[in-house]
Amino acid sequence: MGNCCNNADNSALQTEAEEIIAFTGKEKTISILQEVQKRKGYLPEALLCEIARLTGIAISDFYGVATFYSQFSFTPLGKYVVKLCNGTACFVSGADLLYETLCDFLKIKNNETTPDGLFTIETVACIGCCSLAPVVMIGDRLYGKQTPSGIRDLLQEIVTLESAGNSDGGKV
Ligand code: FES
Numbered sequence: 290m291g292n293c294c295n296n297a298d299n300s301a302l303q304t305e306a307e308e309i310i311a312f313t314g315k316e317k318t319i320s321i322l323q324e325v326q327k328r329k330g331y332l333p334e335a336l337l338c339e340i341a342r343l344t345g346i347a348i349s350d351f352y353g354v355a356t357f358y359s360q361f362s363f364t365p366l367g368k369y370v371v372k373l374c375n376g377t378a379c380f381v382s383g384a385d386l387l388y389e390t391l392c393d394f395l396k397i398k399n400n401e402t403t404p405d406g407l408f409t410i411e412t413v414a415c416i417g418c419c420s421l422a423p424v425v426m427i428g429d430r431l432y433g434k435q436t437p438s439g440i441r442d443l444l445q446e447i448v449t450l451e452s453a454g455n456s457d458g459g460k461v
Contacts, residue, residue, distance in 0.1 A: 299335070299339070302335055302336060302339045303339055303343075305328075305336060305339075306336060306339040306340045306342075306343050307343065309321060309324050309325060309328070309336075309340060310340060310343055310344060312324055315343075315344045315345075315346075316344075316346075318346055318350055318351060318354050319354055319358075321340060321344070321346075321351075322351060322354060322355055322361055323360070325337065325340070326360065326361055326362070329365075330362075330365055330366050331362045331363060331364055331365045331366055332351075332355055332361055332362065332363050334363070337351050359411075359413070364400075364402065365402065365406070366402060366409045367402045367403060367406055367407050367408040367409035368406060368407050368408075368451075369407060369408050369409070369427055369428055369447060370408075370409045370411055370426075370427070370428065371391060371395075371408055371409065371410050371411070371425060371426070371427050371444075372411045372412075372413045372416070372425065372426040372427075373387055373388055373391060373410065373411070373412050373413070373423075373425050374412075374413055374414070374415060374416050374418075374422070374423065374424040374425070374426075375388075375412040375413065375414065376414055376415030376416070376419065376422075377415070378415070378419035378420075378422040378423075379415070379419070379422040379423040379424055380423075381422075382422040382423040383423050383436075384422075384423045386437050387423055387425060387435055387436075387437060387440055388410075388412065389437075390437040390440050390441060391410050391440065391444075392410070394440075394441055394444050395408050395410065395444065397409075397410055398410065399411065399412050407447070407448075407451060408444070408447075413426075416431075418431060418433060420433075421433025421434055422434070423435050425440060425443075427443065427447070
């Protein structure tokens with residue numbers, strides 16, 4: 290992260306930071322980060338710096354916590370976050386092939402977002418549905434026993450819905 294915390298003259302940023310602090314309190318670093326992530330979909334550096342300025346929490350504390358937990362992201366996520374389980378059961382059931390298919394179809398890699406802002410790929414540890422391996426989650430929906438052609442069809446379905454302008458945001 291670069292040098293930040295020179296945003297005091299940005300009143301919109303300050304207002305947003307104050308709203309977040311009013312909601313979470315000044316001391317709970319994780320709660321603040323969760324609220325920022327929830328509101329913005331990621332952790333914008335300028336906003337974190339403004340919150341650090343207002344709370345007195347060291348910006349390094351925010352980064353220390355945020356890099357420890359996978360729930361936080363420093364870059365904007367796509368509208369559809371495609372989580373591919375890479376746990377043992379999924380791995381031995383072909384998660385690597387699914388990963389190749391995802392990368393191939395979306396032209397991005399793990400933790401990247403498509404230029405149109407539609408998809409992000411995230412590989413994750415076991416999500417507790419090993420009997421359905423290999424497992425993919427898109428938004429909050431789980432797809433078990435996936436195959437490369439199945440995942441391609443799912444992605445294509447989303448692309449088609451989005452081009453028609455009638456998607457419901459992650460619930461295909
Ligand atoms: S290893 Fe994938 S759900 Fe458990």
